Amino acid sequence: MLSGFLIGSQLLEPVSRGETPSLRRFYLRRALRILPSFLVVLGLYLFVPAWTEMPVVTPAWRFLTFTQNFGLRRNGFSHAWSLCVEEHFYLVLPLTVLALRGRLRAPSLIAIAAAVMGGGMLLRGGLWQHHFSALGPGDPGWREFDRLLYYPTYARLDGLTCGVLLAALRVFRPQAWERWTRGARAGAMAIVGLACLGGVLFINEEHYRYLPYVLLAFPLAALGFSALLVSLAGPAASRVCARIPGVKTFAVLSFTIYLTHKAVQHGVRDALAPQGMDAFHVVTVLGGAVAVLLAALALHHGVERPALKWRERLERGLTSRKPQAQPAAP
Template sequence: WYYWFYLQNVLFAWRGSWPAERILNHFWSLAVEEQFYLVWPLIVAALSRKNLTRLCGILCAVALGLRFAMLMQGYPGVTTYALTFTRMDSLCFGALLAIGLRNASFYPNTTKWFPGLLLTSGLLLVGVDVVWPVLKSQDFAAYTLGHTLIALFFASLIGTLATVPADHVLYRGFSLLPLQTLGKYSYAIYVFHRFAYSIMHGLSPISASESIQGWVNFGGTVLLSLLFAKLSWTLIEQPFLRLKKYAPRPDECPAMGQAVVMEPPAVASLVPSNDAMPSAHQPREADVASSGQH
């Protein structure tokens, strides 16, 4: 029943370990997102844009501090990895990004900041990893500072892609059709990829070498995941998305138009959108990954 109520991340954190069957382990991140979406609109409605910005900064610091404190107290890494309170920094970076892009007075300046912030955060991430392995899976550094630095980097990347000119090398690169296709089906790919892998693993020939078997499993998992995602899009997601015409958003920010920006686990959020931005500074559609606006 934990999965039906999007509480599986709490279950994993309470147990301090991942389920043995593994096929639904990755659903922890879906629970974190849904818990955030359940509460965040109420917070947005209650706070001014200025106070919302301050709250995001505070929550980022709290999440990072909680991870340090809990790990130093001996809590399992899974606990800090899967709880919403310890992963709020990733979500709040997305909220800060959305606030900046929807603020008429603040937005023009963000176009100047994002490329530099992207470069700085990337160099910082790699530089810190050299002396402290923040990119090493299941390491203290990765569980703590690593999550924050990675979230900052991807928030900067999305901000850059949403604001640079269409002829910018990054914009052109992330607008390639294969990436747009992956973005369109990304949600279902994420949902089904472990199931696809379990099918391929069960079909793997016992006599094949480990290297060949690994590549066959990988290729088959990718293809099956795409197939399942295509079916999900056609039979479930697209019909639901068509219903949006019956409930249009009256407060949609004109400058944002119908832009679809890539949302990695962790940078999607809701912010008030009643301040239109100057048309000369409109963030365009970053075709990096039209995720179907899940």
């Protein structure tokens, strides 16, 4: 959802000014934000066996083409499946914005979003009925659940869709966005968000992997986090969040933490296990957290930050060569 909101905002803001989003600039920014750190960590997984938390079974080309999340079974660096979803989103959304800019109004956009989310529910429900409806609680066939209904991109469109809708609201209806992110309405959205997420937890606890979970958990989670984002987007909540120690640093390191956390935590657990400390021992938990932050800092300063500086220089070059924009037609 957050990715849909941030990336959607980047692409829709030029449209709101009557400009055409630059695909070259967009893909330059995304490539230099993601690929350098990703390729370094992928190299560690492929060429340094001591690094990986599990043996790497997925072929390298699946990582490099971001198709790993289809037909995936857990192995080393399998958590990169969610980055595949991001990359598919980066390919589709810019082209969609270019194709539909100036042709959609709010009711049509809402109808398309509802169709995407409803279609996702029907697809997941159909797959569940075909593959899992006859299985008992302990049946080994449940091992296919994540491969078919958790990792693939088609199971992850709810959050992206809700995020893009919020981006459109913020960009094209700024006054409405201001109203809903302040005061009592923001508080109400927080309650709605927590209620939706509570519903997800209830379904997961009581009916995990059964049809209600497959149909409702993904859209409820998307709506819940969307409502929470609205409640936290106002100036008062933003100021409070900004004062929490470490929040800005954690936000800066979020991608490098995502890439490294599993392997680093696994290394800490292996190192402390001979001392009688299991995975949930307080020393293991705290030591793993510190080690992950240190690894993320190293990757950020050694790879990510230099790549972002290079991106800034390339963007300035693109801007200097950009032709003067023509005023939009009235």
